[in-house]
Amino acid sequence: QKEVEQNSGPLSVPEGAIASLNCTYSDRGSQSFFWYRQYSGKSPELIMFIYSNGDKEDGRFTAQLNKASQYVSLLIRDSQPSDSATYLCAVRGRGKTSYDKVIFGPGTSLSVIP
Amino acid sequence: DAGVIQSPRHEVTEMGQEVTLRCKPISGHDYLFWYRQTMMRGLELLIYFNNNVPIDDSGMPEDRFSAKMPNASFSTLKIQPSEPRDSAVYFCASSFGTTSSYNSPLHFGNGTRLTVT
Numbered sequence: 191q192k193e194v195e196q197n198s199g200p201l202s203v204p205e206g207a208i209a210s211l212n213c214t215y216s217d218r219g220s221q222s223f224f225w226y227r228q229y230s231g232k233s234p235e236l237i238m239f240i241y242s243n244g245d246k247e248d249g250r251f252t253a254q255l256n257k258a259s260q261y262v263s264l265l266i267r268d269s270q271p272s273d274s275a276t277y278l279c280a281v282r283g284r285g286k287t288s289y290d291k292v293i294f295g296p297g298t299s300l301s302v303i304p
Numbered sequence: 305d306a307g308v309i310q311s312p313r314h315e316v317t318e319m320g321q322e323v324t325l326r327c328k329p330i331s332g333h334d335y336l337f338w339y340r341q342t343m344m345r346g347l348e349l350l351i352y353f354n355n356n357v358p359i360d361d362s363g364m365p366e367d368r369f370s371a372k373m374p375n376a377s378f379s380t381l382k383i384q385p386s387e388p389r390d391s392a393v394y395f396c397a398s399s400f401g402t403t404s405s406y407n408s409p410l411h412f413g414n415g416t417r418l419t420v421t
Contacts, residue, residue, distance in 0.1 A: 211342055224409055233395060233412040234347070278347065280410070285352075286360050290401065292337060294347040 193217065194295035202301045209266040210294045211298050215278030216260070220283035223262045225256060228297070236298050237264070237277075269302045276300070306330070306369045308413035310396050322384040325416045327396030328377055334401040337410060338371055338381050342392045353379065354401055386420045393417050 197212040213223070222241040226234035240246045240253040240262065252265040262281075264274055276297040285291030308329040317323055329336050337352040351361040355371045364371070368387070373379040383390055397410040 200349065210308075233415050234410075235412070236409045239409055287354075290354065291349070291352065291360060292399075293349060294339070296346040 192296075193239050193283075193293045194279055196277075196295040196298045198278050200297070200299040200301055202303055204300055205269060205271060205304050207269050208271065209269045209300055209302070211264040211266075211277050211279075211300070213262045213264075213281075213295055214260055215262070215279075215281045215283070217259075217281070217283040218260060219289070220260075220281045221289045222282045223253070224280040224282070224292075225251075225253060225264045226278040226280060226294075227273075228278055230275075234278055234294075266300075269300075271302050271304050274300060274302050308396055308398050308411055310394075310413035310416050312416060313414060314417045314419075316421065318421055319387055320385045321420075322382065323386045323390075323418060323420075325381040325396075325418070326396050327379045327381070327413060329379070329396070329398030330411055332376070332399035332400070334376070334409075334412070335399045336373060336379050337397045337399075338379070339395045339397065340392045341395060341415075347395070350381070383418075386418075388420045391418055391420050398407055 197240045203209045224239045225237045228234045238248050246253045250267045254263045276299050278297045279295040311326045338350040341347045348362045351371045353373045371381045393415045395415045397412045399410045400408040
């Protein structure tokens with residue numbers, strides 16, 4: 191089992207719709223979770239992070255965390271063509287000495303159709 | 305505040321040559337991570353440092369790969385000898401490492417695109 195898995199893409203949604211991106215992780219002791227966006231040929235950029243169970247909202251983005259199910263998701267409301275990118279889920283979990291090892295999922299490619 | 309700085313941006317080399325990638329983390333960050341990204345394998349963690357000390361190098365693919373962090377503001381990733389399968393984008397990232405470091409996000413450099421022919 192891979193440490194961090196994401197729903198396979200590509201995911202296509204019409205402009206204005208809600209895009210839902212999912213991520214599961216294997217280490218139950220993982221501490222915090224990050225969503226990054228990566229445009230083609232660019233480096234990953236942070237969208238938001240979450241570490242407590244429940245929802246966290248930031249503008250059009252909502253991250254949801256369920257530690258019991260080892261599941262984290264990202265909802266993008268009112269999707270725009272500029273949201274078309276690869277979305278990477280990252281998990282900060284158990285390393286050799288502390289909870290400091292950051293592993294990324296394979297990414298989900300999102301395409302927002304005008 | 306300057307972000308994570310990587311050099312070179314692009315590197316083209318022949319098989320068997322030594323390659324050195326460089327990274328300057330954000331000032332004050334005490335974690336530094338090296339990742340490799342390919343279409344097939346995604347973003348793989350190679351090695352990470354805390355306070356200049358390597359913590360986990362289990363992701364380093366082979367003995368041909370080595371990484372050092374001689375001080376808080378500089379790290380290198382070396383491949384010797386290089387092979388065509390090493391072609392990838394290599395990213396360096398840094399973060400804070402306080403008692404609440406689990407909340408601290410990674411800040412990425414622009415990456416080095418390595419092509420080994």
